[in-house]
Amino acid sequence: MMIDLPINSPLEEIFNPLFKLKEIELFIKRDDMIHPFISGNKWRKLKYILQEAVALQKQHLVTFGGAHSNHLLATACAAAKFGFSSTGIVRGEPVDSPTIFLSKLFGMQLIFEDRESYLDKNGLFKKHFINNPNAYFIDEGGSGSLGAKGCSELIDELPEVFDHIFCAAGTGTTAAGILSGISSKSLNSKMHVVPVLKGADFLKQDIENLVKGLFFEFHSAYHFGGYAKTNDELLRFIKDFTNSTGILIDPVYTGKLLFAIYDLISKDYFARGSRILMVHTGGTTGILGMADRFKL
Ligand SMILES: *Cc1c(COP(=O)(O)O)cnc(C)c1O
Secondary structure, eight states: OOOOOOOOOOEEEEOOHHHHHHTOEEEEEEGGGSOSSSOHHHHHHHHHHHHHHHHTTOOEEEEEEOTTOHHHHHHHHHHHHHTOEEEEEEESSOOOOHHHHHHHHTTOEEEEEOHHHHTOHHHHHHHHHTTOTTEEEOOGGGOSHHHHHHHHTTGGGOSSOOSEEEEEESSSHHHHHHHHHHHHTTOOOEEEEEEOSSSTHHHHHHHHHHHSSOOOEEOTTOSTTSTTOOOHHHHHHHHHHHHHHSOOOOTTTHHHHHHHHHHHHHTTOSOTTOEEEEEEOOOGGGGGGGGGGOOO
16 A cells, blocks of 8 residues: 555644734644644654555554654554554553543554653563564654654645744654755755753754754743643643634644744744744644643
């Protein structure tokens, strides 16, 4: 079977009195619309990974993630769609979450491993699959150069050159891919990366290792205390944005990213007339596991 999905990811302009005042235009690349569950950057990252699995005649996908991992769910759904079986190795105690539920529904077998064992992914793969020649290892988050290659294709879809392109970073693979897409087309767009975790210096280094010498801005002040940490200001921002646009953003990735963009606009970071693109990396199922944080 050919491993591909039609890319439905339109550009959508966001209107806001602040943008008008600052003479800024903001567009969102709606990668969240690519697929409800093989969503956003997770599809882009899986595309060449799954094609390699097919080329190597592997039939069983094995990957890793936390109980709210968008990558786990994307892999479970993609496995079902493209005719693989799959196992997800999940960090921590057995728990339920909407992501876990849906991953199981798509047929993924789940193995929960304590946080210490989870650190050694290659060891876990060996432990569970040493006797299974069909098993194919996919790193947590679909990270790595095949993942980045898929993400670089986003740039080919843009009908115009934006002054600034923003994306959120967990492993940095998506940012690295987009950056190499900008570079290979020699575009004048400046890449901005917003890490969603605290102490993300290693992440900056990981991106630099993938893109070798390309320049990007790294905005490390928008992690809100760490990965999946939130506060009332962020939750209020997400609620206001979502109910004024009909576009869902989540507290882990795209909410922090968009908060950063609004904050930079309000602080006159951008020249007047700038056209900014935010990459909506999808993953909106994750917010269902965080409903209790919102006081609605
Ligand atoms: C996984 C994920 C990211 C992080 O992507 P990386 O390539 O790991 O940096 C960003 N946004 C969303 C919505 C995600 O699910």
